[in-house]
Amino acid sequence: MAKKRQVTLTDIAATLGVAPMTVSRVVNRNGYVSDETREKVLQAVKTMNYRPNGVARNLKRQRTETVGLVLGDISNPYSAELANAVRERLWSSGYNLFICISEHSATEDITAFESLVDHNVDGIIVATRSNEEGDEHLRDIVDSNMPVVVIGRDFQYEGVDHVAADNLTGGYEATQHLIDLGHRRIGFIGADIKNRGSLKRLQGYLNALKTHDIEVDERLVTGRKEAISGVPGYSTEKMGYEGMKRLLSLPNPPTAVFARNDFTAIGAMTAIKEAGLGIPGDIAIVGFDDIPMATHTSPPLTTVRQPMRLQGQLAAEMLLRRIGDEETPERKERILNCELIIRESTVLPG
Amino acid sequence: MAKKRQVTLTDIAATLGVAPMTVSRVVNRNGYVSDETREKVLQAVKTMNYRPNGVARNLKRQRTETVGLVLGDISNPYSAELANAVRERLWSSGYNLFICISEHSATEDITAFESLVDHNVDGIIVATRSNEEGDEHLRDIVDSNMPVVVIGRDFQYEGVDHVAADNLTGGYEATQHLIDLGHRRIGFIGADIKNRGSLKRLQGYLNALKTHDIEVDERLVTGRKEAISGVPGYSTEKMGYEGMKRLLSLPNPPTAVFARNDFTAIGAMTAIKEAGLGIPGDIAIVGFDDIPMATHTSPPLTTVRQPMRLQGQLAAEMLLRRIGDEETPERKERILNCELIIRESTVLPG
DNA sequence: GCGGAATAAGTTAACGTTAACTTATTAACA
DNA sequence: TGTTAATAAGTTAACGTTAACTTATTCCGC
Numbered sequence: 001m002a003k004k005r006q007v008t009l010t011d012i013a014a015t016l017g018v019a020p021m022t023v024s025r026v027v028n029r030n031g032y033v034s035d036e037t038r039e040k041v042l043q044a045v046k047t048m049n050y051r052p053n054g055v056a057r058n059l060k061r062q063r064t065e066t067v068g069l070v071l072g073d074i075s076n077p078y079s080a081e082l083a084n085a086v087r088e089r090l091w092s093s094g095y096n097l098f099i100c101i102s103e104h105s106a107t108e109d110i111t112a113f114e115s116l117v118d119h120n121v122d123g124i125i126v127a128t129r130s131n132e133e134g135d136e137h138l139r140d141i142v143d144s145n146m147p148v149v150v151i152g153r154d155f156q157y158e159g160v161d162h163v164a165a166d167n168l169t170g171g172y173e174a175t176q177h178l179i180d181l182g183h184r185r186i187g188f189i190g191a192d193i194k195n196r197g198s199l200k201r202l203q204g205y206l207n208a209l210k211t212h213d214i215e216v217d218e219r220l221v222t223g224r225k226e227a228i229s230g231v232p233g234y235s236t237e238k239m240g241y242e243g244m245k246r247l248l249s250l251p252n253p254p255t256a257v258f259a260r261n262d263f264t265a266i267g268a269m270t271a272i273k274e275a276g277l278g279i280p281g282d283i284a285i286v287g288f289d290d291i292p293m294a295t296h297t298s299p300p301l302t303t304v305r306q307p308m309r310l311q312g313q314l315a316a317e318m319l320l321r322r323i324g325d326e327e328t329p330e331r332k333e334r335i336l337n338c339e340l341i342i343r344e345s346t347v348l349p350g
Numbered sequence: 351m352a353k354k355r356q357v358t359l360t361d362i363a364a365t366l367g368v369a370p371m372t373v374s375r376v377v378n379r380n381g382y383v384s385d386e387t388r389e390k391v392l393q394a395v396k397t398m399n400y401r402p403n404g405v406a407r408n409l410k411r412q413r414t415e416t417v418g419l420v421l422g423d424i425s426n427p428y429s430a431e432l433a434n435a436v437r438e439r440l441w442s443s444g445y446n447l448f449i450c451i452s453e454h455s456a457t458e459d460i461t462a463f464e465s466l467v468d469h470n471v472d473g474i475i476v477a478t479r480s481n482e483e484g485d486e487h488l489r490d491i492v493d494s495n496m497p498v499v500v501i502g503r504d505f506q507y508e509g510v511d512h513v514a515a516d517n518l519t520g521g522y523e524a525t526q527h528l529i530d531l532g533h534r535r536i537g538f539i540g541a542d543i544k545n546r547g548s549l550k551r552l553q554g555y556l557n558a559l560k561t562h563d564i565e566v567d568e569r570l571v572t573g574r575k576e577a578i579s580g581v582p583g584y585s586t587e588k589m590g591y592e593g594m595k596r597l598l599s600l601p602n603p604p605t606a607v608f609a610r611n612d613f614t615a616i617g618a619m620t621a622i623k624e625a626g627l628g629i630p631g632d633i634a635i636v637g638f639d640d641i642p643m644a645t646h647t648s649p650p651l652t653t654v655r656q657p658m659r660l661q662g663q664l665a666a667e668m669l670l671r672r673i674g675d676e677e678t679p680e681r682k683e684r685i686l687n688c689e690l691i692i693r694e695s696t697v698l699p700g
Numbered sequence: 701g702c703g704g705a706a707t708a709a710g711t712t713a714a715c716g717t718t719a720a721c722t723t724a725t726t727a728a729c730a
Numbered sequence: 731t732g733t734t735a736a737t738a739a740g741t742t743a744a745c746g747t748t749a750a751c752t753t754a755t756t757c758c759g760c
Contacts, residue, residue, distance in 0.1 A: 001741090002754070004495050004676075006494060006495065006716095007494075008715095008716055008717085009716065009717065009718095010716070010717085018739085018740090019739070019740050019741075020716085020717075020718090020740095021718070021739080021740070021741085022738090022740080023716095024717070024718060025674055025738095030716090030718095031737095031738085031739090031741080032737050032738050032739075033737095033740065034737085034738080034739085037738085037739085048496075049490075049493050049494050051467065051490075052468075052716085052717080053409075053470070053493075053715085053716050053717070054407055054467060054468025054469060054470060054717095055408050055409045055414075055468075055469065055470045055715090055716080055717095056409050056715070056716035056717040056718090056745090057401075057468070057716080057717055058405045058407055058468070058469075058716075058745095059405045059406050059715090059716085059717075059744095059745050059747090060535040060716080060717050060718050060719080060744075060745050061717085061718075061719090061745090062745075064405075064468075064469070066465060066469070074424070074430045074433060074434070075427050075430035075431065075434075076427075079424075079427050080424045080425035080429075081425065081450065083424060084424070084425075084451070084453070087451055096461060096462075096465040097450065097451070098448040098450065098465075098469075099447070099448070099449040099451070100446070100447065100448065100449070101433065101434070101447070101449070105432070107514070110751065111446060112446075115416060115446040115448075117401065117404065117406070118402075118404025118405075118406065118414075118416075119404060119408075119414070119448075120403070120405045121402060121427055129635050140399075140401075141401075144356060144357075144400075144401040145354050145356065145401050151510075154715095160371070167576055183759070202667070236642070237640070237642055237643065237646055239648075246451070250365050266643065266646045267646060269646065269648075270645070272645045273648065278424065278665075292425075292586070292588070293587065293616065293643065295620070296591075296616045296617055296620045296647075297646075297647075297648070298619075298623065298647070298648030326354070356746095358745095358746055358747085359746065359747065359748095360747085368710090369708080369709070369711075370709050370710095370746085370747075370748090371709080371710070371711085371747095371748075372708085372709065372710080374747070374748060375709090380710050380748095381704080381707095381708085382707050382709075383707095383708070383709080384707085384708065387709085402747080403745085403746050403747065404747095405745090405746080405747095405755085406715090406745070406746035406747040406748090407747055408715095408747095409714095409715050409716070409717090409745090409747075409750075410714075410715050410746080410747050410748050410749080411715090411747085412715075419726095419730085473748075552741070619757090633753080641749085654730090660748090677714085
């Protein structure tokens, strides 16, 4: 189970009859070493396959120049773009990024957090959905002085910065767009109506209906019920496909649908087509996120563009501020505007 | 820059007048501690916000129960599925997974490897494209006894297991399928023909043409040239869109196209439609990977299914074998079959 | 009552590295 | 010639934890 004992810096030093600090100076290109001694050390390093023990180094230095990012649904291109934005911003400041996945449960959240804390990362960015147990662990972690920033997670805690897209307004505007086009029977695919409290997009949809005195028909809201662990879960194209089929089987199907994200919308589109119906002629559809794929659907998808790169960049900057500051900075919150992108899934060209 | 000094186990012990080992026993639920002492320790742990220093612990224990996974193009759902398969298999054996991204360059490869090694992960799975500098670093890492498994990377080294999909046969069969349908002008989108040596799918395409005495028209092979660092790079839907437009502008455009992956194929489909052409009536198209989205395109995409989950699972198992074994096991290589999945982008229904 | 095992600690030293400091010598400049 | 700075090391001890071992007491079974 345990790895074979590795050659240590002290072994090299003993072999060459120099001090371990001399070997360290050569390896880290730090301080003064004569050319002759340097060559001898480098040769021994190569010959004896010495690799520095990063854990020992981290213990002594109390820094790792590594940041952790906890993601939920990595199959959604949203996650990829977020991760890349975070990574690029951190890289430019000399930090490495470790990504952990927490997809289904509070347990996965906690494991991811603990694992990163165990490795003494210099800070953590959390981009998974909120759940009570995970939040409690996050609070503990923050209380022990770990810099933390959350993205799109409904977690309010002094000392934790918060970046999110304005999902509430985004959901409202998506629904408003359909209402402006004359739709009154508007479905929502991707969540159970019970999740309105934690899903701002669903709440925005409901708000728009209410503003226009359109009665909410709960049968038009379809999605997976809460999982056992209390995490609402993520929405996939499969859910879109099945949810759309469910809506189409209603006695009075919707004429328009707002899907929780683009992935879900794309699945719904397939179900519409398989039923021999036209988009948007028979059913108009709006997604959310504006993933690259949204321009390649048939027809191209109307969607709400979420500023993924900006979220990632801001979160990284906020975290760097926390890492760099001796005092815990006051909490910052940025709610970023989304943008309705109208394409041909709701409006015919010309 | 340095984090505030954290409460240590020794601080707790001093405060309570017990030995540090006693605190350790309570925290780690190990050994014998009286109920009275346990309560006192737990109370102090909470009051003083003590968190174990994982780095110190890892240094002493020489194990982290963490594995690193280096991924290239995480925006491709292939990566998500691979990561999830790896994660699930490792989780069931008590290991955590840290994912690093290395997308564009050997430098990113090296940084990812070094960062993981620095944290003394128990092993590394590498799923990025091969490049000489990265390979050299990998060899060094392996020589210092780090267990390593590669996925889909053309890297042969004693002590490193290899899992891959049979891209050569997959590319051959995709092209064969188009030839069987009567196509003789078949394009390839996603890479420059110079990359044939490192891109098995491209080589398979060329092999199939050769088998059928179909002359290779280099103008029909289109994609990004090698990046500066020598890494061919990854293929996106954008490349598919632009590549298809390039092929359509030829005096004698292809009647069929094999795209390097599904993402690329989806982009090409958009270009075909924008040109007012039909799929497969005017141009047939085959992708590669069979990502979930492939069934939702319009028309559904013919593709070569890559066994992503099985690759991830096998790689994880191979790595666990290496981690668990005192001796370095002999090298294992598994090349997994792909499967041609015929949908409506090449063959009309009925 | 005796012996062995369990309980409940404490002690020792190690894990591998480096920040901070000390010592000695040499070179440069006024 | 004297002073200061640079060069080239070596020494000390710390980072925070735990594996392995020791010591003392109590409990249980024969």
